[in-house]
Amino acid sequence: MTVDTIPQELLTDISQVFTSTLFKIGDNPVSLRSIVELIVLFMAVLVISRSFTDFLKERLLVRLGIDEGNREAIAVILRYLIVALGVVTAIQSIGFNLASLAVVAGGLGVGIGFGIQDLTTNFVSGLTLLLDRPVKVGDFVELEGLMGIVKKISIRSTIITTNDDSSVIVPNSTMISNKIVNWSYENPLLCLRLSIEVAENSDPLLVTETLLNIAYAEAGVLYEPNPKVLFVEFGDDSFKFELLVWTDKPTEREVIKSSLNFAIEYNFRQQGIDFPFNDREIYLKNPEVLLSFFKKNETANEATEKSSHNGKKNPISPGEIKKRSSLSCLLREVEYFETLTDLELRQLIEVGYRQRLRPQEFLFRENDPGDAFYLILSGSVEVFVEAIDKHLNNLGAGQFLGELSLMLGIPRTASVRALEETILFAINKEGFQKVLTERPDLSEQIVQEIVKHKEELSERQQILREMELVDAAEDDENPVEWVRKRLKKLFNV
Structure with missing residues (x-):
């Protein structure tokens, strides 16, 4: 045997090792070569499926504006479909007959089914989560005392990141069978x-x-x-x-x-708002000693009060000063609400809301719909006519604006913007209508207050006529009747 023939024989032996049949699955012979080819093809399928779905999830679907939960569901389902198709194609490409493989798998199916029962349950539950989507990636959920954000849903399990940044792996069967509080379901708030x-x-x-x-x-x-x-x-x-x-x-x-x-x-x-405290019964051995002590203190307090009065008024406490500048007191200074009871004021405060303005930010502009009344809580605003750049007034904390536009449905006749960081209390049309519905007699009080501004009222009425916003049935030369009809039309009172 020559030296040149040794490598040839070695290659022949190695080839025989790779191609010789190790065992058979049905009628399909299995060799070392077929196993290596199958492993390489499987790895290629996994790499391709992961790369494609990552591109789809992180780039293409993002550009289409699809939310995180939908992106994750689409990517996971497509990944498993690609893997399944790739596995079938890989098996067929190396000469395997899937029909004979199915016969073998069917014979082992019962035993394998019992062995992987939990895996199958989690698999089906994972498909249910991805397709039915009661929970999706990005949702804030609560499960058996565990709270956190869903970070990933796979076929077998779901990963939840808790508030302390711990990752908890939950089997999908648990996600399906147990009660879950999904705080983000249909509403991210x-x-x-x-x-x-x-x-x-x-x-x-x-x-x-x-x-x-x-x-x-x-x-x-x-x-x-x-x-x-x-x-x-x-x-x-x-x-x-x-x-x-x-x-x-x-x-x-x-x-x-x-x-x-x-x-x-x-x-x-x-x-000065107190929290409740629990009463405790105290039994004293010698109560007469404590009684004499209280009598002495009471006498001393009376003497102090007499010396402090001497014809002088008691000073106003800081708490009283704060109460006078409260929202309820500011609302009472508005002529339309000055006769409201505490209960009615509370309803007014509840239907209102706060609005924050940054410096130079507009509250509204000329000809905008008059759909809200504003009370300045802090900061200041400028009122001006934007069309001719004419300054009209500056308003500060405690002053109000926009009441006639709201009550009569008149477009804004001026623009308003913040001069500094400003917070306003606002009541929109819906909130004002709720108040008038609950207290119909308030509308008559508003009518009487509005008609006191006859000159301004006539101007506003004329503006509405020019804009053809006054119906013939509603128009009236008598300002009182016109305001009544206007309120009835706008707020159904």
Whole structure:
């Protein structure tokens, strides 16, 4: 045997090792070569499917504006379809007869089914999650005390990232069979409820206003939907309220609630609103000793009061000064609302909302619809005619604007923009209509106040006539009757 023939024989032997039949599956011989080819093809299928679906999810579907949950579902389903088709193609490409393979698989099916029962359940549950989509990637969910954001849904399991950045792998069967609170289902906003108890001598109007001010001041709380305060029930020695706020930052819910609680404690203390305390019965051995002590203190207090009065008025406490500048007091200074009761003022505060303006930001412009009334809580605005660049007035905290445009449905006759960071209390048409519906007699009071401004009223009426916004049945030379008809048409009162 020559030296040149040795490599040839070696190659022949190696080739025989790779091509010789190791075993048979049905009528299909299985060799080492076919196994290697199948492994290489499988790896190619996996790489191609992953690369394609990643491109689809991170680029193409993003450009089409599809949300994260839908992108993930489409990508996962397509990936498994590509893998399934690729596996079938790879098996056929190396000469396997799938019909004979199916016969063998059928024979082993019963035993394999019992062995991979949980895997099959999770697989079917994964398909259900991806197709039915009760939960999708990006949703904020609560499951058996576990709260977090769904980061990935695969065929076997779902990955949830908790608020402390821990990743929890949950079998898909658990996601399907157990009750899940999906805070993001059909609505990405999360509602937070805070229960508050106050002492029974507290003013419900002041409590409502203080809670709403706190809610609007919290950075994580949304202005829309508007925060709400509910008077839940009467306790034994307390009033029970609930503050409802909405946020688009579900992962920060605990931080936001903590911040609100801190603010409630501080502001209640500033406003003189007391929290209830539990009564305790104390039994004294010698009560006459304590009784004599109280009598001495009472005598001393009477002497102090006599010396402090001497014809002088008591000074106003800081709490009283704050109360006078509260929203309820500012609303009472508006001539249309000055006779409202505390209960009616509370309804007015509830239907309103806060609006924040940055410096130089417009509140509205000339000819915009007159659909809201505004009361300036802080900051200042400029009123001017934009068409001729004429300055009319500057308005500051405690002043109001836009009431006639709202009540008579008149387009804005001037533009308003903020001179500095400004917060306004606003009542839109829907909120004002709700108040008038609940208190019809308020409309007559508004009529009497509006007609006091006869000159301005005539100008507004003429503007509406020129714009052909006054119906013949509604028009009236008598301003009182015209305002009544206008209010009835706009607000159905």
